[in-house]
Amino acid sequence: MKFKLFALSVAILLTASSSFSQDNLVNSLKSNQSIASKEGFKFTDIINLETTSIKNQGSSGTCWSYSTNSFLESEMIRQGKKPVELSQIFSARCAYIEKAKNFVRMHGAVSLGDGGAFHDVINMYSKYGALPRSVYSGLNYGTNKNKFAEMSAVTEAMLQAVIKNPNRELTPNWLAAYTAAIDAYLGKVPETFSYEGKFYTPQSFAKEVVGINPNDYVEFSSLTDHPYYQKFTLLVPDNWSFEQVYNVKTDELTGIIDNALKNGYTVAWGGDVSEKGFSWKNGVAYVPEVNFDDMTDKQKEEMFNGPKSEMDITPEERQKAFDNYNTTDDHGMHIIGLAKDQNGREYYIVKNSWGTTNDYKGYLYVTKNFVKYKTTSFMVNRKAVPSDIKKKAGV
Numbered sequence: 001m002k003f004k005l006f007a008l009s010v011a012i013l014l015t016a017s018s019s020f021s022q023d024n025l026v027n028s029l030k031s032n033q034s035i036a037s038k039e040g041f042k043f044t045d046i047i048n049l050e051t052t053s054i055k056n057q058g059s060s061g062t063c064w065s066y067s068t069n070s071f072l073e074s075e076m077i078r079q080g081k082k083p084v085e086l087s088q089i090f091s092a093r094c095a096y097i098e099k100a101k102n103f104v105r106m107h108g109a110v111s112l113g114d115g116g117a118f119h120d121v122i123n124m125y126s127k128y129g130a131l132p133r134s135v136y137s138g139l140n141y142g143t144n145k146n147k148f149a150e151m152s153a154v155t156e157a158m159l160q161a162v163i164k165n166p167n168r169e170l171t172p173n174w175l176a177a178y179t180a181a182i183d184a185y186l187g188k189v190p191e192t193f194s195y196e197g198k199f200y201t202p203q204s205f206a207k208e209v210v211g212i213n214p215n216d217y218v219e220f221s222s223l224t225d226h227p228y229y230q231k232f233t234l235l236v237p238d239n240w241s242f243e244q245v246y247n248v249k250t251d252e253l254t255g256i257i258d259n260a261l262k263n264g265y266t267v268a269w270g271g272d273v274s275e276k277g278f279s280w281k282n283g284v285a286y287v288p289e290v291n292f293d294d295m296t297d298k299q300k301e302e303m304f305n306g307p308k309s310e311m312d313i314t315p316e317e318r319q320k321a322f323d324n325y326n327t328t329d330d331h332g333m334h335i336i337g338l339a340k341d342q343n344g345r346e347y348y349i350v351k352n353s354w355g356t357t358n359d360y361k362g363y364l365y366v367t368k369n370f371v372k373y374k375t376t377s378f379m380v381n382r383k384a385v386p387s388d389i390k391k392k393a394g395v
Helices: 008-013 023-030 063-078 088-105 118-128 149-163 174-186 202-210 250-262 297-301 315-323 368-374 387-393
Strands: 044-048 193-195 198-200 217-221 231-233 244-247 267-271 331-340 346-351 363-367 375-381
Touching (some): 044 346, 063 267, 088 118, 088 174, 118 375, 198 202, 217 250, 250 267, 250 368, 250 387, 315 368, 363 368
Parallel strands (some): 217 244
Antiparallel strands (some): 193 198, 217 375, 267 331, 267 375, 331 346, 346 363
């Protein structure tokens, strides 16, 4: 998932060779609503699970890695372990290597760019291990925040040259050359490193310190064109590895999330945030009852000055929005709690990776209707899935 390019002004700002979107670059497009909305909402926490500090993914489409690593950090806390701030860019770097292999094998007929999915982090953890953020920052090019445009342009050009090789037969050197370019920007992965007085490899660190079981994690979505309670391949561009998710009913999306939170489990959540009802600046997301284009100027001005009525969400509306590109795989975040507003409506407390510049210092309050409507997929520990859905889906 990666924040989609939905405005010409964003496209102009991005380099022509960059196939990813830079989340923080488009934040301004999310901040044109009411500037005094915080005073209009009175949130009360119902559940607020422990997590690590807010991070900033900078100009990189690595939300999927930030959100999933944050999720794994909370899993460590839930298990009673001292949480380690994990290297999001190590996960991304490993995924870029695997993605390049896939891209070449598919003769370029598959997504490239920065985007990814929650399962990419789990798969890279299984194959490559993990590193603490303090050991591998990925900032090997003189900046204090991620800036991936140049790296993405260079590495994509390399892979395009490989697949368009006039000699047809590939040399065995292309992957080494590509990896060297990635490492020039992000840094080489240490074979061993010291952490709190002990030496580890990435694999031993994952096993001995992080200690999560990759087989514990499952993903869910909800679409009407696939049988419920079976797995299907979620057809979004950033599912470059063609992984499958479990299909459940629309209301069961929030049912699973609620059950997880009530039992102490957080959720890695992916969805469409390029919506008029989503405001990063104001830290609130909902589904307006009235379509934005049909609102009066006054209604538009007051969208975020307090709770508003919402549209009813049906499976048919979800499917329609997915099929006509109104719902796309934009962004990965981390659901860490549940709150209610002054009218009793419930919202998920969502941890983002865009720094702390919004009204809630990096967090958002997202209604259940928004999650039902705009979720593309989410990941959760299989132990947090309600027993009836476990039985129906064979989770």
